[in-house]
Amino acid sequence: MSSMLFREEVLAAQTRQSLGAIVLMQPLSMRCAAWTSVFLVAALGFFLVTSEYAPRVRVSGHIRPIGGLIKAVTPQFGRVVVCHVREGSKVAAGQVIYELSSERNSENRNIDSGITAVFAEKYRLLEREQSLQVEQWAGRERALSERLQFIAAGLIRFEQEISLQKQRVAIAAQVVTRYRSLRDAGYVSELQIMQHESEQSEQFARLQALERAKLESQRDLAQTRSEVEQLHSQIAINNLQILRARAMLDHESAEQLAHSRIQVVAPASGMVTSLTAVVGESVSAGASLATVVPTGGELEAQLLAPSRAIGFVMQGQSVRLRLDAFPYQKYGYLEGSIVSVEQSPLSAGGSEPTYRITVRLAQQFLSVTGQRQQFRPGMGLEADIRQRPQRLVSWLFGPMLGAVKEHKS
Structure with a gap:
């Protein structure tokens, strides 16, 4: 098979x-x-x-007036005695907000009251000194005035006596001339002529004595007038010294009053917020007692970004804000743009350094049920800063390509 x-x-x-x-x-x-x-x-x-893809940086911050809030601080330690305003009150620049007292006590004795009494005694002594000096100058001025009147009257008498004496001298000269003609004619003796010539000389000597006395009186008159002028100058100088002493005393008293009674005033016109002190409370020097929101100032957002998020934040970037007081799920977002970014950190201690970012708000209010709700300084918020967009392919594969290039280099 x-x-x-x-x-x-x-x-x-x-x-x-x-x-x-x-x-x-x-x-x-x-x-x-x-x-x-x-x-x-x-x-x-x-x-x-x-x-x-536009990456976003999420930071937090708050709303504040452009230019910031203005603090009203006390210059020294004191106790609040009066508060003149309430929270939310409108104030003008220089208006008193608080009055403080800095009275000091020692061994059951009020030091400031004792200082006030000392100043009152100084004022009394100064006024007494001025009164005594006025009386002294007035008495001396009266004496000089009487002396001037006496000398002037004496000069008038001297003028009259000199005029009469000149007449006597002229008469004596005429008599001597006549007797000489009679002597030449043989009617009188030489002895008689000598007697009349002697009388003429005596009258002339009296005239010279009167003129010397007149000169002495004129000299006394000029000296007295000079003393009057010196007296007026001394009175003026004394008045200036009194005024200077009073001004110094006023200055010291004002300083003492300023130290014992302190006024804390509004540094600018606006609305008062954050009243931190109550009547009877003691405050230290430099303490902030109130905050003033300037009138008419627009609001801005101030953000604090940590150092890890500040790298690509720059001026002009858009910002989406979420206010804590107005839930964004119901009222939406608030738009803004970055105005400035601080180049130096605010704190570099134990915590992470932060940088201040200033944002201009697109609007100053939100519409809530048809009504405008104005923003208020101090409102907290969160913000998303939209940074420079980049293509998704470079965002996905950029780190890998960068690593490859770095490995090749």
Whole structure:
């Protein structure tokens, strides 16, 4: 029996086969899935290439007036005795907000009251000194005035006596001239002429004595007038000294009053907030007793960003703000833009350094149920700072490409 390469059953099956070879058909769903995958990959690539991503930095802060709040501080230690305003009151620049007393006591004795009594005694002594000096100058001025009157009257008498004496001298000269003519005629003796010449000389000597006395009186008159002028100058100098002493005393008294009664005034016009002291409370020097919000000033947002978030924050970037007082889920966001970014940190101690960011608000109010709700200084908020956008492909693959370049270099 000869052996066969194929079995008889196989050969018989081939002779009976009439339908042809079997072909495996690929399902239609697999083809659609492949094309769909290709489309999705292409769409994803197009999206990554054309789309952009803007990273955001979230920071916190608060609302404040442009230029900041103004503090009213006390210059020295004291006790509050009067508060002239209430929270939210409008004040003008220089208006008194608080009055403080700095009275000091020692051994059951009020030191400030004792100092006040000392100043009162100084004023009394100064007035007494001025009164005595006025009386002294007035008495001396009266004496000089009487002396001037006496000298002037004496000069008038001297003028009269000199005029009469000149007449006597003239008469004596005429008598001597007549007797000389009579002597020449032989009617009188030489002795008689000598007697009349002697009388003429005596009258002339009296005239010279009167003129010398007149000169002495004129000299006394000039000296007395000079003394009067000196007296007036001394009175003026004395008055100036009294005024200077009173001014110094007034200054010392005012300083003492300023130290014992202190006024804390508003540094600017605006609304008073944060009254921190009550009547009877003692406050230390430099303590902030009130805060003044300037009138008419717009508000801005001040943000504090940690150092890890400040790298790409810059002027002009837009900011989306969420006010704590107005939930953003109901009232939405508030838009703003960065005005300035501080270059130096505010604190670098144990905590992370923070940088101040100033944001200009797009509006100064929110509309709540049809009414404008004005923002108030001190309102807390959170902010999202939208930084420079970048394409998604560079955002996704940028770190990897950077690492590759760094590895190659």
